[in-house]
Amino acid sequence: MEPFIRLVLVVLFLSNAYPASKKHYTDHQVAAMIPKYFVRDHNSPNIKRIQIYGKDEQKYLHLEIDVNRNRYLGELDYTLSAMANITQYAKFPFDKFIVVMHPAIKSEEPEMLESNAKCTIDYFIHNRISRKRWSENCTTISSDFEIFVVPSTSKPGSENISSNGLNDDNLVKLILFVSICAVCIGFLLKRKSK
Numbered sequence: 001m002e003p004f005i006r007l008v009l010v011v012l013f014l015s016n017a018y019p020a021s022k023k024h025y026t027d028h029q030v031a032a033m034i035p036k037y038f039v040r041d042h043n044s045p046n047i048k049r050i051q052i053y054g055k056d057e058q059k060y061l062h063l064e065i066d067v068n069r070n071r072y073l074g075e076l077d078y079t080l081s082a083m084a085n086i087t088q089y090a091k092f093p094f095d096k097f098i099v100v101m102h103p104a105i106k107s108e109e110p111e112m113l114e115s116n117a118k119c120t121i122d123y124f125i126h127n128r129i130s131r132k133r134w135s136e137n138c139t140t141i142s143s144d145f146e147i148f149v150v151p152s153t154s155k156p157g158s159e160n161i162s163s164n165g166l167n168d169d170n171l172v173k174l175i176l177f178v179s180i181c182a183v184c185i186g187f188l189l190k191r192k193s194k
Contacts (some may be wrong), residue, residue, distance in 0.1 A: 004187065008180070008184055009095070011153055012179070014058050021114065022157065024089060024091040025086075025089050025090055025091060026090075026091055027052045027079055027090070027091075027092075030052070030061070030086055030087060030090055031050050031052055032062070032091070033086050034047065034082065034083075034086060035050070037082045037085070037086060038082065041078070043074070043078070044075070044078055044079075044082075045065040045066055045067055045068075045075040045079060046065060046066040047063060047064070047065055047099075048064040048065060048066060048102060049061055049063070049064040049100075050062070050064075051063075058095035058096055059092065059093070059094045059095050059096070060091050060094065060095065060096045060097075060098055061083055061087060061094050061096070061097050061098070062098040062100070062161065063079060063083065063097075063098070063099050063100070064099075064102060065075040065099065065100070065102065066103075066104060066132055067077055067101040067102065067104065069103060069104070069105065069168045075101075075111065076099065076101065076113065079099050080097060080099065080104055080113075080115060080120055080152075081124045082122060083097050083099075083117075083120070084097075084117075084120050084121045084123075084124040084125050085124070085125065086159070087117060087121070088125055093117065093118070094117040095116070095117055095118075096114060096115065096116065096117055097113075097114070097115045097116075097117050097120055098114055098115075099112070099113045099115075099139065100112045101113070109143045109153075110143070111141060111142070111143050112141070112142055112143070113122055113139055113140070113141045114142075115138055115139045115140075116138045116139075119134060119138035120134070120138060122134075123138070141169050
């Protein structure tokens with residue numbers, strides 16, 4: 001009886017220890033972390049807007065930043081690196097990153113970059129692909145905003161977050177816990193009846 005209880009306790013401990021080893025953040029937490037990440041570095045661009053939304057069955061993280069043409073590439077790289085750093089721990093992964101760059105000179109047109117999120121994380125975080133491959137295969141830069149139409153929001157600057165599937169993880173954990181408890185009780189009752 002005692003070895004069985006030890007086994008059950010070890011299994012319960014290990015099943016709870018694994019999810020705690022890597023934090024997973026909700027979309028609201030990801031959106032709240034981005035400004036904090038940018039505040040750490042005084043050379044980071046100014047954030048105008050953060051938006052999380054779903055479109056065409058894909059999840060988007062959309063940032064609008066002010067850029068200085070003298071540091072254009074550095075600010076873009078910093079923004080994409082920040083997005084990759086934060087979203088790698090998202091509870092539900094992002095599919096696309098959108099960065100809208102508003103130039104400091106008002107006469108110039110804003111530009112938009114769309115990037116595949118997984119590919120960007122592989123480049124900035126894991127160093128699995130080269131910069132050339134990342135820029136050729138994973139990104140699109142355009143000043144044509146027709147391609148990148150963003151769904152409208154009720155309040156500007158607010159996040160549109162899909163709630164589909166948010167509780168699936170908790171439901172699986174609950175079913176697993178109830179099943180383990182039922183097996184333990186059944187085992188104890190069977191042992192007691194002998």
